[in-house]
Amino acid sequence: MLKKRFAALALGSMMLAGQALAADYAIDTKGQHAFVNFKISHLGYSWLWGSFKEFDGSFSFDAEKPEASSVKVTLQTDSVFSNHAERDKHLRSEDFLNVSEHPTATFESTSVKPTGDGAADITGDLTLNGVTKPVVIAAKFLGEGKDPWGGYRAGFEGTTTLKLKDFDIKMDLGPASQTVDLIISVEGVRQ
Numbered sequence: 001m002l003k004k005r006f007a008a009l010a011l012g013s014m015m016l017a018g019q020a021l022a023a024d025y026a027i028d029t030k031g032q033h034a035f036v037n038f039k040i041s042h043l044g045y046s047w048l049w050g051s052f053k054e055f056d057g058s059f060s061f062d063a064e065k066p067e068a069s070s071v072k073v074t075l076q077t078d079s080v081f082s083n084h085a086e087r088d089k090h091l092r093s094e095d096f097l098n099v100s101e102h103p104t105a106t107f108e109s110t111s112v113k114p115t116g117d118g119a120a121d122i123t124g125d126l127t128l129n130g131v132t133k134p135v136v137i138a139a140k141f142l143g144e145g146k147d148p149w150g151g152y153r154a155g156f157e158g159t160t161t162l163k164l165k166d167f168d169i170k171m172d173l174g175p176a177s178q179t180v181d182l183i184i185s186v187e188g189v190r191q
Helices: 002-017 085-092
Strands: 023-027 034-042 046-052 055-061 070-076 104-116 119-128 131-146 152-163 179-190
Touching: 023 152, 055 179, 104 131, 119 152
Parallel strands: none
Antiparallel strands: 023 055, 023 179, 034 046, 034 179, 055 070, 070 104, 104 119, 119 131, 131 152, 152 179
């Protein structure tokens, strides 16, 4: 009886070893290897660039089965930075991010659809300014491997465009400034 149990355990272990399993990663914000940037047209004359300095999150990734991957991020909205203190104060106000009532924004994926050549569409729920809407991030796998400190990392970049009105952002800067582009770059450390 003991031999049968041992054989079944060994066979089960070999079967699991042959399967690729998703690995969990913590987004490396402490080492500054992750960025959430944005750009928006300023009256149609130039681009205004900015970023969010404080966020954290995680993702699960399996290169053999990318559709089983997932992402979860929480961002501190008062960490918005556009290299201009008065503008940042305005961005934190009720006209834009309303950080006093909505101190965080979150994204949680609901599906990942590979689109070929290391790319995928990540669909998920974005909650911003108290409004939750589905968004699609066009993501690209950048690479994975060992790091010099004994860890293992994987990196991605992604973009999406948000309509400000969809998230109840009240300020209207004219027809050229109705959308904002998010540019996201993350490197995760396998846990």
